[in-house]
Amino acid sequence: MDDISRKFQRDLNAGLVALVLLGVLAETDDDLYGYDIAKRLQRAREGEPLFKEGTIYPVLRSLAASGWLSSRIVPSYSGPPRRYYRITDEGRAVLAQWRAVWRDTRDFVDQFTGPAPDDIA
Numbered sequence: 141m142d143d144i145s146r147k148f149q150r151d152l153n154a155g156l157v158a159l160v161l162l163g164v165l166a167e168t169d170d171d172l173y174g175y176d177i178a179k180r181l182q183r184a185r186e187g188e189p190l191f192k193e194g195t196i197y198p199v200l201r202s203l204a205a206s207g208w209l210s211s212r213i214v215p216s217y218s219g220p221p222r223r224y225y226r227i228t229d230e231g232r233a234v235l236a237q238w239r240a241v242w243r244d245t246r247d248f249v250d251q252f253t254g255p256a257p258d259d260i261a
Contacts, residue, residue: 149190157191157199159242162227162235165209171224174200200225208234 141149164177172180177200178193200223203209208231213221227235 153191153195157195158203159235159238160191161196161199161203162208162231162238165225165227166232166235171212171226173222173224175222177225203231207231 160181161177164180165172174197175193178189178196181189181191181196200209200211204211204225208228209225210228211223211225213223215221
């Protein structure tokens with residue numbers, strides 16, 4: 141990926157990280173900590189996540205501060221304590237709204253960009 145593409149991807153990611161994190165947490169009944177979330181994102185992209193692991197933590201804190209995630213700290217015997225997150229009912233409502241916004245945005249952009257040449261069968 142060249143520098144221009146990397147910058148474009150970073151700009152896109154800035155607005156999408158929160159949406160994706162809410163989506164990941166909405167898919168499970170388990171409390172998850174940042175590293176576990178990062179690994180799930182990595183597996184979803186076959187080892188190459190769109191977001192750097194370090195970008196996840198400030199967004200998780202921000203989502204929790206907004207009341208969209210709850211969190212708890214659990215001591216760890218193998219390192220520092222871990223902060224586990226769970227989506228709240230308010231977070232689920234925000235996710236539903238954001239999913240609708242995302243679909244509208246994606247559909248609008250697709251009208252003008254169309255399928256890539258290699259997407260056409």
